[in-house]
Amino acid sequence: MRVEYVSRVPRPPLDGLIDDLYYLEGAAPYARLSLPPGPSVLLVVNLGAPFRVRSGVDVVAGEFVDGCVVAMRTRALEFGYPPVTRSVGAHVKPWGLAPFAPMPVAELRDRPVEVEQLWGRRAVDGLRERLVAEADPGVVLALFEEELARRLREPSGLGLVRGAGGVIAAAGGVVGIGGLSEVAGVSGAHLARRFKAVVGVTPKRLARTYRFASAVFGIDPVGPVDWGALACGAGYFDQAHFVREFREFTGLTPTGYVEARRRFLRENPGHVLEGWSLPVG
Numbered sequence: 001m002r003v004e005y006v007s008r009v010p011r012p013p014l015d016g017l018i019d020d021l022y023y024l025e026g027a028a029p030y031a032r033l034s035l036p037p038g039p040s041v042l043l044v045v046n047l048g049a050p051f052r053v054r055s056g057v058d059v060v061a062g063e064f065v066d067g068c069v070v071a072m073r074t075r076a077l078e079f080g081y082p083p084v085t086r087s088v089g090a091h092v093k094p095w096g097l098a099p100f101a102p103m104p105v106a107e108l109r110d111r112p113v114e115v116e117q118l119w120g121r122r123a124v125d126g127l128r129e130r131l132v133a134e135a136d137p138g139v140v141l142a143l144f145e146e147e148l149a150r151r152l153r154e155p156s157g158l159g160l161v162r163g164a165g166g167v168i169a170a171a172g173g174v175v176g177i178g179g180l181s182e183v184a185g186v187s188g189a190h191l192a193r194r195f196k197a198v199v200g201v202t203p204k205r206l207a208r209t210y211r212f213a214s215a216v217f218g219i220d221p222v223g224p225v226d227w228g229a230l231a232c233g234a235g236y237f238d239q240a241h242f243v244r245e246f247r248e249f250t251g252l253t254p255t256g257y258v259e260a261r262r263r264f265l266r267e268n269p270g271h272v273l274e275g276w277s278l279p280v281g
Contacts, residue, residue, distance in 0.1 A: 002026055002027075003024070003025070003026035003027065003028055003029075004023070004024070004025045004026050004137065005022065005023070005024055006022065006023040006137040006138070006141065007020045007021065007022040007023075008020060008021060008141060009021075010090075010145050010148070011145070013152070014145065014148055014149060014152070016093075016096075016162070017092065017093055017095070017096030017099060017152075018090045018091065018092050018093065018096055018148070019040065019091045019092070019093060020090070020091050021088070021089070021090050021141050021144060021145060022088070022089055022090070022091065022141075023087075023088050023137040023140050023141055024085060024086065024087050024088075024089070025048075025084075025085070025086040025087075025137070026084065026085070026086075027083055027084050027085075028081050028085065029267075029268045029279075030081070030264075030279035030280070031080065031081060032078055032079065032080050032081070032279065032280035033078070033079045033081070033277050033278070033279055033280065034076050034077070034078050034079075034250075034251075034277065034278045034279075034280050035070075035076060035077045035078070035079060035277050036076045036212075036216075036249045036250045036277075036278075037072075037073050037074055037075065037076065037209055037212070037249055038209060038212075038213050039072075039093075039094050039169065039206065039209045039210045039213055040091050040092065040093070040094070041069075041070065041071055041072060041091075041092035041093070041094065041096060041097045042068070042069070042070040042089060042090075042091065042092070043067075043069055043070075043089055043090045043092055043097070043100070043115065043118075044064075044067045044068050044069075044070075044087050044088075044089035044115070045066070045067040045087060045088050045089065045115060045124075045127065045128060045131060045144065046064060046065065046066055046067040046068075046086075046087050046128075047086040047087055047088060047128065047131055047132050047140075048082065048084065048085050048086030048087065049082035049083075049084065049085065050063050050064060050065045050082065051063075051064055051079060051080060051081055051082060051085060051087075052064070052079070052080035053068060053070070053077055053078070053079055053080070053112045054077065054078045054080070055073075055075060055077055055078075055110055055111070055112065061078065061080055062112065064112070064114060065114075066114060066115055066116060066124050066125075066128060067087065067089075067114070067115035067124070067128075068112045068113065068114060068115060069097070069101075069108060069112065069113050069114075069115055069117070069118055070112045071097055071105055071108035071109055071111075071200050072094055072105070072109060072199055072200040072201050072206070072209075073109060073110050074109065074110055074201065074205065075110055076249070076250065076251065077112065078280060088131060088140050088141065088144045090144075090148065093165070093169075094165055094199045094201075094206055094209075095158065095161045095162050095165045095198050095199050097200075098155045098158060098197070098198045098199075099151075099152050099153050099154065099155055099158065100118060100119075100148065100151055100152070100153075101118055102118065103117075104196075104197050105197065105198060105199060105200040106196045106197060106200045108200060109200040109201065119151065127143075127144075127147055130143055131143055131144065155197075155198065156197075157194040157197060157198050158198055160184060160186065160191070160194050161194050161195055161198040161199060163184065164180050164181075164183075164184050164191060164195075164203060165195075165199065165203075165206065167180060167183075168180070168203065168206055168207050168210055169210055171210075172210055172211060172213075172214035172234065172235065173206075173207040173208060173209065173210030173211030173212070173213075173214060173234075173235065174207075174211060174234075174235030175207055177191075177203050177204050177207065180203060181203075191203055208245070211234055211235050211236070211245075212234075212245060212246070212249050214234045214235075215230055215231065215233075215234035215236070215242065215246075218230050218233060218234060219254075219257075219258060219261075221258050221261040221262050221265060222262070222265065225254075225258060227239055227242070227254060227255075230242075242254070250278070252278075257278065260278055260279070261278065264278075264279050
């Protein structure tokens with residue numbers, strides 16, 4: 001069974017909070033996938049067999065039946081997929097989860113939780129029932145988008161964080177945090193508190209994550225890599241700084257990471273490995 005992946009950008013105002021909505025169905029060519037920290041939040045509603053998620057500090061992976069929420073994280077997560085998977089989800093901007101969460105997002109950092117903790121058991125059961133009954137990915141995505149739009153609210157500090165976060169994103173993380181708070185017209189301490197409440201991490205940590213993502217997306221795994229130029233272009237002080245950061249985010253050296261991706265491409269020709277994720281084992 002081939003993997004079917006359908007993705008699209010939601011309509012306003014959700015497009016300011018969510019990068020894309022996606023539908024996934026099929027048998028992935030990997031049983032486990034490592035997801036390093038990145039400037040994105042995952043909101044997944046599971047429509048098939050349970051999957052498992054293990055954070056960097058957990059010994060045993062937790063099982064998720066109805067779906068999960070993965071907020072901004074400071075360590076890698078490992079996803080374990082069933083033989084055949086089916087789900088609908090959203091790749092959410094770092095500040096985009098707060099409008100859908102009843103608790104401070106900082107409480108969810110590095111702690112994947114069931115989606116029912118956001119919306120309650122009854123609501124999630126009803127949503128899953130409607131989604132499971134639909135075979136057309138386009139209809140599934142439309143129903144999911146309607147649910148998100150219906151639950152949208154405006155948490156305190158969202159405008160401030162969204163504006164400052166947008167500057168960090170546009171700069172690929174290469175931005176002075178002190179200057180950021182001055183432009184926003186607030187103290188550095190106030191900006192950090194708002195970011196922790198809305199994003200779950202400080203502006204400095206978010207900038208580090210964007211910088212790392214910029215570096216990884218600059219890697220072409222099928223061609224030669226100029227590591228010095230790549231590190232400089234992503235805003236690292238030097239190549240040694242880049243290697244230390246890479247190890248912290250992935251547990252691998254940059255060359256080890258690239259070789260793992262190349263090995264996957266050789267073993268799975270034609271399959272696109274999304275983003276900076278990496279098969280395990």
